[in-house]
Amino acid sequence: MSGPNARTITGDEYFYGHKACAGCGGALAVRIALKVLGKNAVAVLPAGCMSAVGFNFPNLCFANNAIISTFAGTASMMTGIEAGLKARGLSDYTVVGFAGDGGTADIGLQALSGCIDRNDDVIYICYDNEAYMNTGTQKSSLTPFGASTTTTPAGSVVRGNIREKKNLLEIVAAHGIPYAATASIGYLDDYMMKVKKASLIKGTKFIHVLAPCPTGWGAQTDMTVELAKKAVDTGLWRLAEYENGEFRLNRDITDPDGIRGYLRSQKRFAHLTDEDISHIVESRDARWGRSLP
Amino acid sequence: MTKAFVSGNEAFAQGIRLARPAVVSAYPITPQTVVVERLSEMVADGELDSNFIHVESEHSAMSCAIGASAAGVRVFTATSSQGLLYMAECLPYAAGGRFPIVMMNADRSVALPWNIYGDQSDSLSQISSGWIQFYAMNAQEALDMAIMSYRIAEDHRVSTPFMVNLDGFNLTHTYENVDVPDQEQVDSFLPPYSTTNKIDLEKPVNMGFTAGPAYNVLFKMSEHMGMLNARDVVPPVEDEFMRIFGRRYSGMVEGHLLEDAELVIVTLGCVSGLCMDVADRLREDGVKAGVLRIRYMRPFPDREVQSALLNAKAVCVLEKDVSFGNAGVVFSEIKSALYGSGCSCAICNRIAGLGGRDISFDDILAIFEELENRPTDVGFIGGSAS
Ligand SMILES: Cc1ncc(C[n+]2csc(CCOP(=O)(O)OP(=O)(O)O)c2C)c(N)n1
Ligand code: SF4
Ligand SMILES: [Mg+2]
Numbered sequence: 001m002s003g004p005n006a007r008t009i010t011g012d013e014y015f016y017g018h019k020a021c022a023g024c025g026g027a028l029a030v031r032i033a034l035k036v037l038g039k040n041a042v043a044v045l046p047a048g049c050m051s052a053v054g055f056n057f058p059n060l061c062f063a064n065n066a067i068i069s070t071f072a073g074t075a076s077m078m079t080g081i082e083a084g085l086k087a088r089g090l091s092d093y094t095v096v097g098f099a100g101d102g103g104t105a106d107i108g109l110q111a112l113s114g115c116i117d118r119n120d121d122v123i124y125i126c127y128d129n130e131a132y133m134n135t136g137t138q139k140s141s142l143t144p145f146g147a148s149t150t151t152t153p154a155g156s157v158v159r160g161n162i163r164e165k166k167n168l169l170e171i172v173a174a175h176g177i178p179y180a181a182t183a184s185i186g187y188l189d190d191y192m193m194k195v196k197k198a199s200l201i202k203g204t205k206f207i208h209v210l211a212p213c214p215t216g217w218g219a220q221t222d223m224t225v226e227l228a229k230k231a232v233d234t235g236l237w238r239l240a241e242y243e244n245g246e247f248r249l250n251r252d253i254t255d256p257d258g259i260r261g262y263l264r265s266q267k268r269f270a271h272l273t274d275e276d277i278s279h280i281v282e283s284r285d286a287r288w289g290r291s292l293p
Numbered sequence: 294m295t296k297a298f299v300s301g302n303e304a305f306a307q308g309i310r311l312a313r314p315a316v317v318s319a320y321p322i323t324p325q326t327v328v329v330e331r332l333s334e335m336v337a338d339g340e341l342d343s344n345f346i347h348v349e350s351e352h353s354a355m356s357c358a359i360g361a362s363a364a365g366v367r368v369f370t371a372t373s374s375q376g377l378l379y380m381a382e383c384l385p386y387a388a389g390g391r392f393p394i395v396m397m398n399a400d401r402s403v404a405l406p407w408n409i410y411g412d413q414s415d416s417l418s419q420i421s422s423g424w425i426q427f428y429a430m431n432a433q434e435a436l437d438m439a440i441m442s443y444r445i446a447e448d449h450r451v452s453t454p455f456m457v458n459l460d461g462f463n464l465t466h467t468y469e470n471v472d473v474p475d476q477e478q479v480d481s482f483l484p485p486y487s488t489t490n491k492i493d494l495e496k497p498v499n500m501g502f503t504a505g506p507a508y509n510v511l512f513k514m515s516e517h518m519g520m521l522n523a524r525d526v527v528p529p530v531e532d533e534f535m536r537i538f539g540r541r542y543s544g545m546v547e548g549h550l551l552e553d554a555e556l557v558i559v560t561l562g563c564v565s566g567l568c569m570d571v572a573d574r575l576r577e578d579g580v581k582a583g584v585l586r587i588r589y590m591r592p593f594p595d596r597e598v599q600s601a602l603l604n605a606k607a608v609c610v611l612e613k614d615v616s617f618g619n620a621g622v623v624f625s626e627i628k629s630a631l632y633g634s635g636c637s638c639a640i641c642n643r644i645a646g647l648g649g650r651d652i653s654f655d656d657i658l659a660i661f662e663e664l665e666n667r668p669t670d671v672g673f674i675g676g677s678a679s
Pocket of ligand 1: 026047048049050071072099100101102103104129131132133134135140382
């Protein structure tokens with residue numbers, strides 16, 4: 001389907017005046033999704049960077065209805081809001097959640113699973129900056145292999161995070177969810193199309209959007225979109241959809257050899273050895289089910 | 294009005310049915326399960342037009358209840374013990390957001406050691422969470438409070454969540470005769486929930502926000518004042534309840550034979566009834582015994598406690614919990630209310646009924662006998678296991 005694009009998207013803003021760092025990928029993910037969903041989006045944000053930068057009384061930064069949930073409670077609060085608004089006889093609204101990687105893949109996973117199990121009619125968007133950023137860049141289960149964080153520092157014995165990134169799309173899909181997708185703020189048309197599509201499907205929808213964080217990744221603030229593109233082009237992050245019980249890849253690898261450059265432009269990977277980088281290339285290949293030249 | 298022979302849980306479920314919550318979200322735990330089973334049956338049979346949400350935990354039960362309340366509708370949940378503690382993060386959240394959720398808590402022991410039976414350790418550990426806390430004495434009062442709690446919680450001067458505590462098993466599972474009011478009666482007493490504290494598609498709001506050091510105290514103070522306002526709201530609500538349903542309740546506390554009582558047991562929950570029976574017996578022997586039942590632990594009835602105990606010579610606070618390293622929670626609160634009140638009574642604390650241990654007629658008789666010696670210690674009943 002063709003979704004909104006840079007020319008057709010509304011000029012209205014729903015998330016502005018907030019205190020996110022320059023170049024914040026998460027803020028872009030929230031802003032763009034709300035433009036697609038419009039003024040009747042009811043947003044739920046758990047503890048995390050986006051709620052921390054957007055809701056400081058009296059500086060409240062959402063033009064649509066929005067509420068902070070407990071850290072673990074994004075999905076369960078969305079369920080309650082959806083049930084309550086429906087009970088009021090309303091129908092012209094979309095309940096949407098914006099939770100971080102930690103808030104989704106770690107502490108909020110149980111509530112998300114319950115929500116999908118009930119097939120509540122909501123859109124859950126996980127903006128993934130690959131660590132607990134709001135508390136100062138600690139490791140989450142979506143932190144990639146090798147990354148140094150404040151709890152997986154690059155030491156002389158252990159060099160950063162030793163675990164692979166959790167496969168959240170497959171976890172979510174295993175519930176038999178009506179629609180799930182991955183996206184990247186580097187490919188906004190694709191992201192907007194997926195948000196739009198999600199808004200037209202009944203039941204629970206899940207979108208996992210890669211959203212670089214220059215502060216936590218140790219990258220230039222004008223490199224956010226570039227990095228979000230590179231992660232996709234090199235195959236480290238895949239654009240995919242799960243619908244009607246089937247997975248579909250939306251984009252092939254276009255820059256198989258770009259991994260080194262991608263890693264080297266971020267301080268969190270500065271300590272990686274050639275051996276570490278080879279390991280990252282190999283696991284990328286294993287994920288794609290083939291060896292790339 | 295119809296008569297029914299039901300357990301405390303079932304009586305409460307009847308009251309909730311009549312209060313018509315639009316959303317019920319709950320997770321099972323003994324001894325609360327029956328109330329949610331009955332409610333799901335009522336929804337399944339079309340007796341209750343409500344969305345029953347099968348949440349996957351108590352944390353989600355309360356988070357979901359907060360969401361539904363933020364959406365502007367009446368909501369109910371119920372829990373107990375480990376479940377109450379599992380949702381603990383959400384309790385101040387509901388209170389700080391001023392969401393008038395009603396929750397039934399089946400008072401139960403807290404692990405370790407594991408124990409499914411009744412005591413008051415669970416709810417009394419959450420005394421500062423911002424919830425109104427009520428302790429019911431019998432099934433009829435439980436049913437009536439299921440209805441009255443919404444009136445008080447949803448009053449715009451209060452806007453505070455409301456926890457109705459029923460002693461696990463002793464009350465939740467004991468069968469009693471109750472009067473079940475008619476729907477029309479309840480509808481005339483309890484109007485549909487209306488609030489401005491809600492998601493509004495015409496005029497969007499930002500809710501559940503952050504308030505830093507400069508503003509934080511303003512929100513906390515107004516939460517405190519809202520809870521205190523319940524003290525003024527309870528009496529007229531009870532008057533109206535009396536007019537419509539013909540049952541009279543006594544406000545924040547209930548006194549039994551207190552006019553001239555010298556020896557007084559202060560307690561809460563369903564053991565109060567037994568204490569009153571013992572006091573009646575002692576009166577036959579000329580012993581000036583009395584009972585003060587705390588109905589509301591929050592807001593705390595300090596003025597009522599002060600005047601009720603003004604002429605007492607010896608007081609025992611009998612409760613089913615202990616704040617380890619200090620004393621029973623209720624004892625500490627009563628003692629602090631009496632400071633400077635002019636009461637010169639001796640006051641002691643008896644911690645009893647832990648993990649469902651029976652509190653017998655003779656146990657209470659023994660407390661009254663002890664009071665003649667004006668004890669001031671903190672002691673456990675059953676501490677020397679026999
Ligand atoms: C129950 C609970 N535990 C811990 C925290 C502290 N905390 C707040 S935000 C946060 C990190 C959020 O990380 P993520 O979900 O990835 O979002 P990000 O900040 O990276 O955008 C943590 C650990 C909390 N608020 N609540
Ligand atoms: S720390 Fe990262 S995610 Fe958080 S506001 Fe700054 S750039 Fe955005
Ligand atoms: Mg994060």
